[in-house]
Amino acid sequence: MSTESPEPYVSKIDRRTALAWVGVVGAAIAGGAGVVVYGPKMGGDVVTRGYGTDPKLAKPEKAPWSRIMTPDQLTTAAILADYILPASATAPSASSLGVPDFIDEWVSAPYPDQVKDRPLVMNGLNALGAKVLKASAADRAAALAALPKATDAATQAFWKKVRHLTIGAYYTTEAGFKDIGYIGNVPRTSDPGPSDEVKAHLDRAFQQLGL
Amino acid sequence: MAAEPYDVIIVGSGAGGGMSAYHLTKSGMKVLMLEAGRDYDPRVETPMFNTNAEAPLRGVGTPDKPFGFYDATVDGGWQVPNEPYTVAEGSEPFIWWRPRMLGGRTNHWGRIALRFGPLDFKPRSRDGLGHDWPIAYDDLAPWYDRTEKLIGVSGAYPPQNLLNTPDSPAGCLMPSAPPRAFELFYGRAFKAMGIPVIPMHGAVVTGQMEGRNTCLFATPCGRGCAIGANFQSTTVLLPPAMATGNLTIATNALVYQVDLDKAGRAKGVTYVDRKTGEHHSATAKAVVLAAGSGETARILLNSKSAKFPDGLCNTHGMVGRYLMDSVGTGVSGQFPHLEGLPPTNDDGQGTQHTYIPWWGYEKQKELGFARGYHIEIGGGRHMPSMGMAGLVRDDESLVGDDLRAKLRQRFGSTIGFDGRGEMIPNDDCYCEIDPVAKDRWGIPVLRFHWKWGEHEINQAAHAVKTFLEVIDRLGGKPEGHVETDGRKAISKGGEMIHEIGTARMGHNDTDSVVDQFGRSWAVPNLFVMDGAVMVSSPDKNPTLSILALAWRSADNLATVAKQGAL
Numbered sequence: 001m002s003t004e005s006p007e008p009y010v011s012k013i014d015r016r017t018a019l020a021w022v023g024v025v026g027a028a029i030a031g032g033a034g035v036v037v038y039g040p041k042m043g044g045d046v047v048t049r050g051y052g053t054d055p056k057l058a059k060p061e062k063a064p065w066s067r068i069m070t071p072d073q074l075t076t077a078a079i080l081a082d083y084i085l086p087a088s089a090t091a092p093s094a095s096s097l098g099v100p101d102f103i104d105e106w107v108s109a110p111y112p113d114q115v116k117d118r119p120l121v122m123n124g125l126n127a128l129g130a131k132v133l134k135a136s137a138a139d140r141a142a143a144l145a146a147l148p149k150a151t152d153a154a155t156q157a158f159w160k161k162v163r164h165l166t167i168g169a170y171y172t173t174e175a176g177f178k179d180i181g182y183i184g185n186v187p188r189t190s191d192p193g194p195s196d197e198v199k200a201h202l203d204r205a206f207q208q209l210g211l
Numbered sequence: 212m213a214a215e216p217y218d219v220i221i222v223g224s225g226a227g228g229g230m231s232a233y234h235l236t237k238s239g240m241k242v243l244m245l246e247a248g249r250d251y252d253p254r255v256e257t258p259m260f261n262t263n264a265e266a267p268l269r270g271v272g273t274p275d276k277p278f279g280f281y282d283a284t285v286d287g288g289w290q291v292p293n294e295p296y297t298v299a300e301g302s303e304p305f306i307w308w309r310p311r312m313l314g315g316r317t318n319h320w321g322r323i324a325l326r327f328g329p330l331d332f333k334p335r336s337r338d339g340l341g342h343d344w345p346i347a348y349d350d351l352a353p354w355y356d357r358t359e360k361l362i363g364v365s366g367a368y369p370p371q372n373l374l375n376t377p378d379s380p381a382g383c384l385m386p387s388a389p390p391r392a393f394e395l396f397y398g399r400a401f402k403a404m405g406i407p408v409i410p411m412h413g414a415v416v417t418g419q420m421e422g423r424n425t426c427l428f429a430t431p432c433g434r435g436c437a438i439g440a441n442f443q444s445t446t447v448l449l450p451p452a453m454a455t456g457n458l459t460i461a462t463n464a465l466v467y468q469v470d471l472d473k474a475g476r477a478k479g480v481t482y483v484d485r486k487t488g489e490h491h492s493a494t495a496k497a498v499v500l501a502a503g504s505g506e507t508a509r510i511l512l513n514s515k516s517a518k519f520p521d522g523l524c525n526t527h528g529m530v531g532r533y534l535m536d537s538v539g540t541g542v543s544g545q546f547p548h549l550e551g552l553p554p555t556n557d558d559g560q561g562t563q564h565t566y567i568p569w570w571g572y573e574k575q576k577e578l579g580f581a582r583g584y585h586i587e588i589g590g591g592r593h594m595p596s597m598g599m600a601g602l603v604r605d606d607e608s609l610v611g612d613d614l615r616a617k618l619r620q621r622f623g624s625t626i627g628f629d630g631r632g633e634m635i636p637n638d639d640c641y642c643e644i645d646p647v648a649k650d651r652w653g654i655p656v657l658r659f660h661w662k663w664g665e666h667e668i669n670q671a672a673h674a675v676k677t678f679l680e681v682i683d684r685l686g687g688k689p690e691g692h693v694e695t696d697g698r699k700a701i702s703k704g705g706e707m708i709h710e711i712g713t714a715r716m717g718h719n720d721t722d723s724v725v726d727q728f729g730r731s732w733a734v735p736n737l738f739v740m741d742g743a744v745m746v747s748s749p750d751k752n753p754t755l756s757i758l759a760l761a762w763r764s765a766d767n768l769a770t771v772a773k774q775g776a777l
Binding site for chain 2: 050051052053054055056057058060062063083084085086088091102105106109111112113114148149160163164165167168169171172173174176177179180181182183184185186187188189190191192193194195197198199201202205206208209211
């Protein structure tokens with residue numbers, strides 16, 4: 001069977017931000033305490049600071065830290081995110097909403113929770129990339145389908161983490177709101193309370209529960 | 212500073228400082244307000260309607276923004292850069308939430324505005340535990356009325372006549388928005404257990420109120436409110452105080468000392484400018500401390516002189532004593548009967564629409580703990596966050612359309628139950644000056660001591676048991692690991708951000724720091740008008756009471772000043 005390369009992932013971030021990150025992708029540098037720190041391959045200043053204790057809230061700025069994922073890792077993340085949430089009849093795919101960029105933002109962040117996730121996600125993407133980037137469609141599908149059934153702890157943790165990040169990133173967007181049925185975040189002159197339809201649903205529940 | 216002679220310096224701009232400034236400036240007094248944080252304008256800075264996708268990391272909490280990116284808190288949280296605090300060796304954990312912004316914690320608070328009840332002021336008389344206040348509910352009731360009418364509080368309902376859960380008189384409250392689906396749902400279980408469910412009192416304008424915008428029934432109050440539809444010092448108290456022309460506000464002014472004249476009267480305060488590091492003094496005829504219970508105690512303890520070698524007003528060792536917080540517990544559940552509900556907008560009015568006041572006042576002897584808790588309950592279909600993945604279990608390896616369907620089905624089917632309970636003051640909970648640690652400007656910092664008592668621990672265990680029973684009655688399953696051991700289930704000291712006490716009011720200078728009007732026993736023109744003056748820590752969240760007490764105390768200060776008796 002012939003191998004077919006997947007489409008490289010194209011970032012959904014704006015061009016100016018993307019240019020600022022050029023050169024900040026690439027080689028892994030071994031850091032202290034056995035933690036692998038991913039740093040720049042060439043040029044560009046590496047920014048590792050957080051957004052600080054007084055960021056602008058009403059019009060948030062892009063997270064300031066440099067992104068560390070390579071094009072291959074981004075493409076692998078896109079393949080995986082679209083395995084988790086491909087386009088449906090009514091909703092877009094995870095990659096089209098920029099979920100791989102979010103995963104990059106997450107693993108690149110300087111905060112403890114995200115730093116803890118970094119090797120887990122990066123190593124997992126590297127391992128998966130080897131199986132899906134230059135593989136037949138059938139092999140790629142098999143590699144993805146194997147993830148949820150993996151028995152080794154590292155792959156299990158990677159799968160849970162990336163699914164968690166993908167679901168969170170996806171459903172926090174407007175398209176995600178629509179898909180999950182969130183109809184709030186709109187100004188109203190009053191709160192009328194639940195509809196008769198909702199109350200009827202509750203009445204059935206109360207009957208079943210004997211309440 | 213002090214280009215003009217000030218009548219009063221107020222330290223702090225939150226609930227206590229804001230209310231003091233409101234009343235004193237309206238009484239014609241010239242006020243200088245010193246706020247440690249930066250200037251802050253909710254009208255332009257509030258992230259109303261922003262989605263999590265617009266925020267770094269989808270808005271999750273980080274060490275820079277512990278309650279999430281959009282939480283209103285500026286330059287603070289459990290740690291403030293350059294301003295450490297310590298916890299004594301051997302102490303149970305204590306954590307201290309501080310912002311550095313005009314309006315303080317009123318910008319992000321939960322807007323739960325419950326009155327203390329009659330029993331809450333006389334706990335020792337009732338069961339021999341804790342201490343009685345020098346005032347009774349009836350002394351504060353008219354100030355609660357005025358405060359509710361000024362700040363805008365929802366929760367009107369025909370009188371419930373529940374023990375120690377005061378109904379506000381007609382005209383004080385606006386109606387709440389109707390209960391949402393999850394509130395109707397849990398209400399049935401509590402009613403089946405014989406436990407009343409009543410409207411929450413929330414500091415949110417839900418109806419027509421002169422000079423105020425009505426709630427938009429969307430976007431969380433914790434972000435602040437650009438239209439001033441909920442209560443924040445920065446939208447409700449400081450603008451009218453400024454409009455009198457009597458208020459001067461200096462920000463980034465971290466007060467660390469009250470200055471005395473030769474006669475032992477307060478002549479002003481000294482502060483460091485947090486931006487320049489320069490030290491300044493300001494003078495006035497009277498000083499009001501409303502910096503928050505911890506910071507107020509710190510200022511007093513750092514104000515040492517020959518007459519007060521252990522800190523101002525601390526001759527009897529009462530400053531920093533009887534530090535209290537609320538007892539916090541929480542369990543959440545997932546409910547199959549809430550799955551697949553037709554589309555419904557649960558954004559609501561910001562606060563809960565209903566809640567469970569403590570119902571066991573008459574059973575406490577048999578319960579094994581002397582004081583109770585109310586229950587704050589959150590649920591419904593809130594704006595999706597990174598927590599969405601929690602709707603599918605790790606062993607449900609769903610993807611694609613199956614995953615979408617499962618998430619849609621379970622969206623809004625979880626409910627979180629939180630106990631907020633009374634703590635009895637004890638000798639092991641206090642703050643003092645750390646003998647070594649100092650902040651960036653060399654000012655000694657606070658060291659906390661904490662230990663929950665048996666009553667609190669037993670109360671926490673009872674709360675968890677109650678939540679599990681309710682979850683079971685509603686056909687649900689608790690989420691995650693549930694701690695049933697009260698010692699493990701209870702919150703950390705300070706975690707409920709209701710730290711109060713430390714300069715309590717009382718009957719004389721040996722049992723307290725200030726009198727019933729916040730006037731210090733030791734220095735006749737020095738006043739405390741924040742939560743530091745509180746004698747007990749009822750389950751009811753303290754902000755409304757801080758406001759009412761500050762108004763009552765400021766009114767007394769203005770009267771005393773007019774009589775020339777300052």
